[in-house]
Structures are given as C-alpha cells and as structure tokens.
Amino acid sequence: MIYVRKANARGHANHGWLETYHSFSFANYYDPDFMGFSDLRVINEDRVQVGKGFGQHPHKNMEILSYVLEGTIEHQDSMGFRERVKAGEFQIMSAGTGIHHSEYNPSDQETLHFYQIWIKPNEINIKPRYETRYFPEVEGMQLILSSDARENSLKIYQDMNLWRWRFKAQEDHEYTILKRYGNVWIQVVTGELRVNGQLIQTSDGVAVFDEENIQITTVKAAEILLFELL
Template sequence: MKTIVHRADSRGHADHGWLNAHHSFSFANYYNPQRMNFGVLRVLNDDIISGGMGFGMHPHDNMEIITIPLRGDLEHKDSMGNTGRIKSGEIQVMSAGTGVFHSEYNPDPDRETNLLQIWVMPDKRNVTPRYDQISIREYHRKNELYQVVSPDAGAQGTWIHQDAWFFLGDFDGGTTSSYTLRKKGNGVYLFVMEGSVSVDGEVLEKRDAIGISDTGAFTVKAESEARFLLMEVPMTL
C-alpha cells in the first residue's frame, strides 16, 4: 500500500475577509506543483463564508462539482434555472458538462457557513449539464461507512460522471472499519472533518488527509469521536 499524508497546516490558505479558504490542492492563487490533484480528484476546498456574503455568478465546464455544507446554509442559483438552499445534512452535485453559470451565497447575515467544495474530473466531456440536491440524513449510520456519491444513478446517494464512490463516516472512538475498493486501480483520499483517525498506523487529526493507492483494501480506526469523508477515485486522468 502506498500512502501520502497531507497535514491540515500544509494546505493552501487565502483569507479574503468575507471568505476564509483552505485548499488541499492547487487552486486560484495557491499553486503547488506537488499538490495538483489526487488522481481525478482535482479540488478539495474547505471554505468559511461570512454572513450575507458569497460568490457571484461564475462559469464552470467539464467538471463534477460536489458541495457538502458542514455548518450553516448555502443559497444556490444557476443558469439551468435551479434555485434553492443547501443545508448541513444535504449534498449538492452539479455536472458542469458543456457549461453552466452559478452563484453561491450564505443567506444568513448572522452566522458563517462552512462547506467542502470538491471537483472531480469527469469520465466524459461535454455532457448536458445537470443538477442534483439530496438529503443524506436517511443514509446516516453511526459507526458505519455510508455511501453518498457513486457512478450509479440507481444507487444510494447521488451520482456523478466518474467511477468514484464517496462515503461518510461518523465513528465513536475505538471503532474500526475495513474498506474494500470498488474498482481495481482506484485510490482513496480520506479527509478528516472532526476528531482523529488512523490508517495503517498513521494518525490523522482534524482536517488532515491521506491519499491511499496500490491496495485493494485498508482499515480505518477512529482514535477519538471522528467524522471523515472517504473518496475513492480513479488514479489515471
């Protein structure tokens, strides 16, 4: 098994006043040639947006964009005619495909919104743009990995145009779980949202991450009460 550890304090950081952003991979003004991507996982941004602030209308194309609110709400509007509010306990997916414009705002003037925005390079270009927003509360399982994203439109959670599977974990300290990769040659990027976990003896604290490749399975142990995101993705672009 091959691993690479990305500590929380090694991420790129940009404080724009209204936006406090941490970048796991090169993004905007943060450029690190050693941190361009993990396989087809191109962006993992940990954003804190001040009350009443946000991103104005801007374009995307040929990217699978997954947004996971961790705290607070996010107001979304796009050129496909979708408008709505995304809350903690929900996931939004947007397949940008041939091109889409959207805006994202924190609608609450009195509290911050913290979210993860993830970009995955698709397995096909110039698809028709699509939007999906689901609640994941019904899938939540304490001390078990539960699937929230996959390539299969009929499976649990939402889907994207890529052979990628996302799982969330909400574990009590001492809980262990084995994960078997769904597709040969894929790798896993595990991001700790809260608490601490260990993988192959490597202890990861809040906002640390580990990239895992060249293996078919591994075990995660919660060293304390922990929440984490496990993303299995193809390693070849």
C-alpha cells in the same frame, strides 16, 4: 503507500469575507506536487461570512460537489435553479457544456462552512444538471456518489464512489481496497483516528495507493469522506 496531507500544510487564503484552504493547487495557490489525486482536482474547505458569497461565475466540464457542514448555501444558476442547501446536505452539479452559478451565505448570524470538491468527468459536453440530497446521519458507511446512482446515491459522471463513514470513539475497522479502485483519498471532516497507524485529525487528507487494506482505529468520534478512484 500512505501519504498524510496535514490540514496546516494546505494552501490558505483569507479574503475577509472568505477563509479558504486548498488541498490541491487552486486560484493563486500553486504547488506542482499537489495538482490533484487521480480524478480529484479540487478539495476546498471554505468559511463564508454572513451575507457574503461567490457572485455569478462560469464552469464547464467539471463535476462539482458541495457538502455543507454548518450554515446554508443559497444557490442560483443559469438553468433556473434557486434553492437553499442546508447543513448535512450534498449538492452535485455537472457543468458540462457550460453553466453560470452563484453561492451565497444568506444568514445574518451564522458562518457558512462547507467543502467544495471538483472531480474530472469521464464524459464531456453533457447537458448541465443539478441535484441536492440529504443523507440521514447514521453510523457506518453511506454511499454518497456513484456512476450508476445505486443505493439512492447521487449520480456522478465518473467511474468512482464516494462514501461518508461515521465512527464512534475507540472503534477498529478494516477496509479492503477494491482492485478496480486502486487509489483512495480520505478527507477527515471531524474527529481523530489512525489509518494504518498514522494519526489523522480534522481537515487532514490521506492519499492511499499500492495498498490492499486500510486499518482504521478511532481515537475520537470521527467522520470521513472516502473516495474510491481509478
């Protein structure tokens, strides 16, 4: 089965300094039909105005991934890390036993646009950790997250894989779903494509389960995040 979560059907809030869209229930947005998907708990698409951001706040026992699309995140946390995460970079943080952090847009000119993704861990109360990485922009599939950090991917404390997949326009691909990972979520970062005949576009999400294969045909050049989940 394939279910398309259209971008304009997501939860939405505009706080002036922050415009945010929620694929799943989050903060003041609640929909009992969208509480997450497998171990995915949050997919938020955020735009933060210049000089604004999220002040120090706590997390515990959650794997938190940020993918910067435009602009820069200035990150600071209670482990002593302070750095700027730039467009094209991924940041993973294991909250574990507990961590406080802040995220700001340090620019006075450019809006910060990023995805923040929460994934439930399969180990709790681990020592908190933090890591960032830039992955070269190449066509095809790149492994971004994995439980064993293979192929230079970032480690995550969950049995799952996250791939970034980039396509040219007018391409055809077949993706075979691994039996181990029977649940697949696709988040469209940019572009336009068809998944098993259904048209999906920038910021749409797709839940896939009880399928053996996915047929992908690109209408326009596209980038997707593909989560392989238990």
